[in-house]
Amino acid sequence: MKNLISWQRAWPHLVAVVGFMILSIAYVSPVLQGKKLTAQDDVQAKGAAREVLDYKKQTGVWSGWTNGMFSGMPAYLVAADYPTSVSTKLGQAINRLLPAPANYFLIGMVSAYILFLVLGAGSWLAAIGGVAFAFSAFNVINLEAGHVSQVIAIMYAPGVLAGVILAFRKNWLAGAALTGLFLSLELYANHVQITYYLGIGIIILVIIESVSYIKKGLVKDLTLVLAGLAFAAVVAVGTHTTRLWNAFDYTKETIRGKSELTPRATPGGAATAEANGNGLDKQYAFTYSYGFGELLTLVIPNAYGGTSYGPLTNSSESYKTLVARGVDPASALSVIQQMPLYWGDQPIMGGPNYVGIIVFFLFVLGLFIVKNPIKYWAGGVILLYIIWALGKTFAGVNYLFFDYFPMFNKFRAMTMVVSLAQLLMVLVGVLALIEIVQKRVEWKEFQKSFLMTLGITGGVTLILALMPGVFFDFQAASDPQYVEQYLMPQMQDKAFAQQFMNSIVQDRASLMKNDAIRSLIFLLLAAGLVWFAMKDKVKPVLFYGTLLILVIFDLFGIDKRYLNDEDFLSSYAAQSVTTPSPADEQILRDPDPNYRVYDLSSRQGPTNSADASYFHKSLGGYHGAKLRRYQELFERQLATQKPNANIINMLNTKYILFPDQQGNKVAQTNPDALGNAWFVKSYKVVPNADAEMAALDSLKPKEEAVLDQKFAAKLAGLTLQPDSTDKIVLTSYKPNELTYESNSKAEGLAVFSEIYYNVRDEWKVTIDDKPADMLRANYILRALRVPAGKHTIKFSFEPVSVAIGSKIDLISSILLVALIAGAIFVQTKKEKNA
Numbered sequence: 001m002k003n004l005i006s007w008q009r010a011w012p013h014l015v016a017v018v019g020f021m022i023l024s025i026a027y028v029s030p031v032l033q034g035k036k037l038t039a040q041d042d043v044q045a046k047g048a049a050r051e052v053l054d055y056k057k058q059t060g061v062w063s064g065w066t067n068g069m070f071s072g073m074p075a076y077l078v079a080a081d082y083p084t085s086v087s088t089k090l091g092q093a094i095n096r097l098l099p100a101p102a103n104y105f106l107i108g109m110v111s112a113y114i115l116f117l118v119l120g121a122g123s124w125l126a127a128i129g130g131v132a133f134a135f136s137a138f139n140v141i142n143l144e145a146g147h148v149s150q151v152i153a154i155m156y157a158p159g160v161l162a163g164v165i166l167a168f169r170k171n172w173l174a175g176a177a178l179t180g181l182f183l184s185l186e187l188y189a190n191h192v193q194i195t196y197y198l199g200i201g202i203i204i205l206v207i208i209e210s211v212s213y214i215k216k217g218l219v220k221d222l223t224l225v226l227a228g229l230a231f232a233a234v235v236a237v238g239t240h241t242t243r244l245w246n247a248f249d250y251t252k253e254t255i256r257g258k259s260e261l262t263p264r265a266t267p268g269g270a271a272t273a274e275a276n277g278n279g280l281d282k283q284y285a286f287t288y289s290y291g292f293g294e295l296l297t298l299v300i301p302n303a304y305g306g307t308s309y310g311p312l313t314n315s316s317e318s319y320k321t322l323v324a325r326g327v328d329p330a331s332a333l334s335v336i337q338q339m340p341l342y343w344g345d346q347p348i349m350g351g352p353n354y355v356g357i358i359v360f361f362l363f364v365l366g367l368f369i370v371k372n373p374i375k376y377w378a379g380g381v382i383l384l385y386i387i388w389a390l391g392k393t394f395a396g397v398n399y400l401f402f403d404y405f406p407m408f409n410k411f412r413a414m415t416m417v418v419s420l421a422q423l424l425m426v427l428v429g430v431l432a433l434i435e436i437v438q439k440r441v442e443w444k445e446f447q448k449s450f451l452m453t454l455g456i457t458g459g460v461t462l463i464l465a466l467m468p469g470v471f472f473d474f475q476a477a478s479d480p481q482y483v484e485q486y487l488m489p490q491m492q493d494k495a496f497a498q499q500f501m502n503s504i505v506q507d508r509a510s511l512m513k514n515d516a517i518r519s520l521i522f523l524l525l526a527a528g529l530v531w532f533a534m535k536d537k538v539k540p541v542l543f544y545g546t547l548l549i550l551v552i553f554d555l556f557g558i559d560k561r562y563l564n565d566e567d568f569l570s571s572y573a574a575q576s577v578t579t580p581s582p583a584d585e586q587i588l589r590d591p592d593p594n595y596r597v598y599d600l601s602s603r604q605g606p607t608n609s610a611d612a613s614y615f616h617k618s619l620g621g622y623h624g625a626k627l628r629r630y631q632e633l634f635e636r637q638l639a640t641q642k643p644n645a646n647i648i649n650m651l652n653t654k655y656i657l658f659p660d661q662q663g664n665k666v667a668q669t670n671p672d673a674l675g676n677a678w679f680v681k682s683y684k685v686v687p688n689a690d691a692e693m694a695a696l697d698s699l700k701p702k703e704e705a706v707l708d709q710k711f712a713a714k715l716a717g718l719t720l721q722p723d724s725t726d727k728i729v730l731t732s733y734k735p736n737e738l739t740y741e742s743n744s745k746a747e748g749l750a751v752f753s754e755i756y757y758n759v760r761d762e763w764k765v766t767i768d769d770k771p772a773d774m775l776r777a778n779y780i781l782r783a784l785r786v787p788a789g790k791h792t793i794k795f796s797f798e799p800v801s802v803a804i805g806s807k808i809d810l811i812s813s814i815l816l817v818a819l820i821a822g823a824i825f826v827q828t829k830k831e832k833n834a
Contacts, residue, residue, distance in 0.1 A: 013117075015123075020106050020110060028101055037568055038567075070755070073621075090185065104152060109131060115129075118170070128547055131555075132359050132429070133422070140559040141350045144350070144351075150189075153186060168225055172221070176228030180816050180819050187239075208377050234812075235815040242809055256279055280410065289346070292390070293344075300357075300512060304343060305344075307341060310339060313336075317506040319333065319336050343475060343508055361523055363425040368453060389418040458524070461520040474506075483501050593733075598619045598648060598656045598657070608622060630755065632693070647696065648673075649672045653673050654673040676730040679750055680748075680751055682703065685707050685715065687709050692706055706778055728740055736796065737795065737797070739795075748788075750783065751782070767792070773785070
């Protein structure tokens with residue numbers, strides 16, 4: 001900690017941070033021209049948040065609800081601000097230090113740099129480790145895909161780990177302060193899955209370190225350490241009380257919560273909570289799972305082809321096959337720009353999780369020579385993380401975790417946990433470098449370990465460089481389907497289509513071979529450098545500088561395959577991505593804006609695309625945690641061979657977007673949309689969710705409503721006497737406040753085309769400013785008993801979590817600042833005394 005706060009020794013750290021900033025900007029240099037990275041997920045996020053952001057811009061108020069997606073959902077899942085949370089404000093300020101995505105690389109390098117300083121590395125080694133961690137291919141590929149919150153959570157992870165290690169190894173108060181700071185920033189990233197996996201690893205570390213303290217009789221010291229870390233964790237979490245409380249409530253109502261429907265088989269393992277009862281469907285959760293062979297991508301990037309669809313060159317077998325067939329070279333070169341190169345079992349692959357052959361070499365070497373006992377924790381947790389990343393490939397273990405381990409079944413795409421395994425590989429590698437540069441390991445021991453490491457890592461890369469076909473056939477399970485559905489219709493020749501597919505298979509083998517050779521070259525260069533450094537044949541500055549350059553060239557060479565200058569657009573071009581189509585413009589000319597649009601034009605499907613949400617109130621959307629009842633309604637009533645038109649109508653779907661034969665959007669008006677609200681002529685009460693869903697099959701929602709038995713008491717005494725003059729209209733619309741005027745001759749039952757969500761009575765309902773009870777009708781909609789006569793009805797979204805949570809945010813923020821200030825004060829006083 002002394003190195004961190006002593007101004008006399010601050011300059012190496014300042015130089016390192018400036019270097020990190022330069023390197024970050026250099027990698028994404030188009031940002032200097034005002035260009036922006038436009039990723040698909042980023043575009044979807046903008047669509048999801050459009051209504052909320054527009055409302056904030058117009059009124060200065062953050063709405064807690066949005067009708068932009070899924071016919072309505074809590075808005076704090078897509079866009080929100082937490083003004084009393086100091087960690088939120090700090091995170092936002094840090095994000096503005098550099099243009100995105102350079103800022104994320106800077107966060108990762110600084111965070112890891114601090115971790116390695118805590119572990120005893122000098123500035124040079126800490127900087128090398130920071131670069132190796134931040135620019136691992138996983139982080140870069142996910143930035144290119146737009147998974148920003150995931151990457152931010154990964155980038156802050158080393159800082160959290162640094163705080164815990166510092167608390168146990170050197171200074172409990174400073175460690176608690178550092179833990180509180182970085183854990184609050186980790187939570188600011190708002191990616192619970194990464195934080196969950198990180199937390200499991202840290203809990204294991206705390207248990208191991210605590211046992212060590214107890215064995216040494218340091219119970220009093222252990223009490224201070226644990227109390228400090230516990231306090232840090234509580235205040236860090238406390239600074240995000242509002243958001244975490246919101247998310248906790250929301251989760252129970254999503255596909256991760258427990259369904260009220262009786263479980264049934266779903267074709268292809270659909271993403272439904274009803275199949276599992278509590279948590280995600282197992283088949284859905286494990287859709288993304290590494291095969292054992294795919295672990296080779298940690299050291300050989302294109303071992304499994306790289307990305308799902310990628311380019312080949314004019315030296316490829318596919319190109320030669322096309323040219324030999326008579327295709328002109330220019331056309332052949334165009335064809336091979338999108339070849340199915342990935343041959344693993346995952347549905348989509350954005351690229352390999354390449355940790356770097358140099359990092360992996362140092363990691364394996366570290367397993368042999370590092371004396372620091374934290375090595376054993378790191379190795380064990382790496383193994384655990386990799387087992388989780390294997391998913392269904394290692395079903396015997398992972399299905400047990402899924403069924404019995406707390407919260408494990410709330411997450412999908414567990415392959416992302418490999419990012420934290422890579423962090424720990426870098427950690428062990430840096431520890432190995434510390435042993436070498438500080439001459440903590442004897443030459444004889446080093447020589448034996450070095451040769452064994454070189455034999456393992458170099459042997460694997462050499463074998464795959466020389467004869468990859470001995471171990472792999474490079475054929476994907478989807479290849480026959482690709483031949484039948486794509487190649488044969490294009491080529492009109494089954495034999496040639498299969499010949500071309502065989503050429504692709506040969507190219508996959510070549511990709512592995514070429515990258516194996518590449519990895520072997522970098523491995524030998526780094527290994528030779530380490531060997532000469534151990535023998536004092538190279539000066540320290542030259543060793544550090546050369547190793548840093550090798551790491552940069554190794555990682556950048558792979559990273560640039562996926563995130564490069566071509567991914568950046570000018571501000572004008574970036575804006576054009578969200579330009580309305582002629583069909584959107586046609587809909588937007590409607591003088592009444594309070595309707596919904598059902599977008600069937602997207603390739604991703606209506607519930608996996610927020611394109612329509614950018615311009616309209618949409619039935620669909622894009623979010624990883626959809627409301628469970630809404631998803632179930634879609635699966636059983638709309639995502640069928642004969643979609644239920646009555647369901648579309650009751651959701652006030654005035655327009656439907658279709659693709660024409662050229663793939664352009666076409667808007668079709670739906671004259672049967674029921675509007676914002678209506679009085680029904682009759683209603684029926686059914687015993688459970690199954691009966692409620694079944695009733696929707698034949699329900700005529702304009703005439704009748706169906707309600708669950710749990711609302712029967714609130715319907716007691718209601719006898720409907722419908723009249724043709726009864727009406728109810730929407731008179732004022734805000735995302736979080738809806739006002740209606742009703743006029744009826746007798747008491748009636750009104751149904752509103754708004755989603756029912758009332759975990760803690762967040763929706764406050766009044767009739768003439770007097771509280772009223774909101775009911776649920778037709779499985780997902782709101783309903784209300786309305787007295788006879790003329791009345792004003794208001795729905796206001798007022799989450800209790802915001803009212804109370806903001807106060808807890810503020811108190812926790814004050815405590816966090818006090819903890820950090822106290823640690824700095826104590827450490828400064830110690831240094832002065834020294």
